[in-house]
Amino acid sequence: MPKSMSKDAGGPDKPLQRLLGGFIRLHVLHHAAEKEGVVGNWMIEELRRHGYRLSPGTLYPILHAMEEDGWLKSRKAPGGGRRRVYRITQAGRRAFSVAQERLGELLQEVAEP
Numbered sequence: 001m002p003k004s005m006s007k008d009a010g011g012p013d014k015p016l017q018r019l020l021g022g023f024i025r026l027h028v029l030h031h032a033a034e035k036e037g038v039v040g041n042w043m044i045e046e047l048r049r050h051g052y053r054l055s056p057g058t059l060y061p062i063l064h065a066m067e068e069d070g071w072l073k074s075r076k077a078p079g080g081g082r083r084r085v086y087r088i089t090q091a092g093r094r095a096f097s098v099a100q101e102r103l104g105e106l107l108q109e110v111a112e113p
């Protein structure tokens with residue numbers, strides 16, 4: 001079995017992470033649209049629950065890049081410390097709704113028997 005077939009979607013398994021990277025970003029956007037937003041550690045746990053194993057060293061650069069791309073906006077988490085809360089932006093909402101539409105279409109196609 002090639003290394004890229006292992007179950008681990010993050011960490012050292014770069015090919016699989018590249019393949020599933022859009023799913024990870026959409027999952028982040030989905031939760032960043034919730035009222036309380038997301039913090040990195042919570043998102044790592046949430047992704048783990050769905051079978052993705054990302055280290056902080058993998059997730060944080062993704063969050064930073066998504067902020068740079070304008071999909072997320074972060075601010076310091078209440079209670080101090082270095083934690084940041086990420087929330088979706090208006091541009092992020094528009095992009096997410098495009099992705100939702102495409103995802104629905106793709107799902108229909110790939111789910112066909």
Ligand SMILES: [Zn+2]
Nearest residue numbers: 027031046050
């Ligand atoms: Zn989730």
